[in-house]
Structure formats: structure tokens, C-alpha cells
Amino acid sequence: MTVVVSDHQNPRPPGDDAAPLGRTGNRDRPPGSFFGRRKGHRLRPHQNDLVAQLLPRLGFDPARIGPSGPAALFDPPVDETRIEIGFGGGEHLVAEALAFPRAGFIGCEPYVNGMAKILVQIEAHAIRNIRLFAGDASQLLACLPPASLARIDLIHPDPWPKRRHWKRRFVQDATVAEMARVLRPEGEFRFVSDIDDYCAWTLTHLARSPDFLWLAERSADWQDPWSGYTMTRYGRKAMREGRRAAYLRFRRERTAV
């Protein structure tokens, strides 16, 4: 793995129709951890239809999640709820939802074109166990009751390699504490990145949290994807460009919530 500074200037893979990031943050921005673009190229007519008709059925207002927790969003009922933060094209989220029909999945992605892509897949596979939030994951986490999630996946997050942008990274002490609050004991936070510096950053932040334990016992535990892992668009881009990703799993310890 190597740190590729150009990923910040052009954080989407070549061939992706999205424009590069342009926003640098300003005082009008609501507090949160999303600093990317919300829109890219124009949607195709069918994607527009799905955004207009299917997204309202699968979307929800996090502020209205009650004490019974996010599992109540799903019908048929689910045994546990997981979240994927920044699912991009949705490859991993769709594969997980199909592989684990008894689990409920919340996909969180503010980028409209990503939403449009996953809606096409949800319709094609008649998937019933995905709900979607088209906003900032930190806002979603803030609305969840304690110990209400079994797993949180953060796969190839925006790397923000420049020092002055590190505060934009999703992994911060505050978000680690928030993830600890909403994960049930023995729940997992899973992180994948091909950016060495972000992996080291994440290990440092999780190591100083009393709530998480890094599950690696040997190098294969972080150098290889876990069983059943579905490679994403950004993962494939990293492989093409010769960068090896790290696959980090952290268990929520049984400390006080």
C-alpha cells in the first residue's frame, strides 16, 4: 500500500462519471463528517424513476428511529441490523444483503449517483432487507439507540491524505466513541483501506479507545479480506494500481455502554 495524494484531488476512479471533489468546507456546512459531492453526472431516466419512487419507500428519517431501534425499519423482521457507511456503487452492500437475508442493512451514502446505482440493484434482485439513508453517517449514528447495531462497515472511505484535511476523515475519536455506543457488545466495526496512512490512523484511534479490540492475530488476518468479502469499485482500482488494502476488524468489548 502507498499513500496516493492524487486520490484527494480526484477521489473517484477513472471512468467514474462523477466530478472530483470541489468543496473544501465552509461555515455554512452543518456539523458532520461528509465533505464530498452529493451529485455527479445526470441520472438515466430509469434511475430518476427509482429515486423518485423507490427511494422514498426505502429511505427513512433517522430522527424518527424510536427506542426499539433500527430493526423496526424492516419488514419482514430481521435478527440484527448492520450499517455500511459510504457504500459507493453498492457492490458490497448488495452482496451482504443477499448473503444474509435475516439481517437488516442500512446503507448510508450522500452521493446521489451511488443511491441511483444501488436502487437499480435492489430492484433487480427484489431485495427487501436494505434501507437507505442519503446523508452523513455521523448524523445517522447520532440518532440510534445504544447497542442497536451488530456491525458497521467502512470500506475505502475518502482518504483525505493531506494533513490539513485529516479532521475530515470519518474515523475520529468522536465517531469511534459514537460507534462504540451504538454497537452491541461483540458487535464489529470493519474497516478497509488501501491508504497506509489512513490504516495506521484508524489503528491508532481504535487502540486508544477502551471499547474496541483489534481482532488480528496474524498478518493474514489484516492482509487478506475476510471470508465472503465482496470487492468494491475502489478496491478494484487499488488492485489495478498496485496498492494492497488492509482489512481491519475490531470487536466492541463488553465495557459499559
Ligand SMILES: C[S@@+](CC[C@H](N)C(=O)[O-])C[C@H]1O[C@@H](n2cnc3c(N)ncnc32)[C@H](O)[C@@H]1O
Ligand atoms: C472513496 S468512496 C468509496 C466507495 C465504496 N465504499 C467503495 O469502496 O467503492 C467513499 C464514499 O464514502 C461516501 N462518504 C463520505 N463521507 C461520508 C459520510 N460522512 N457518510 C456517509 N458516506 C460518506 C462518499 O460519498 C463516497 O461515495
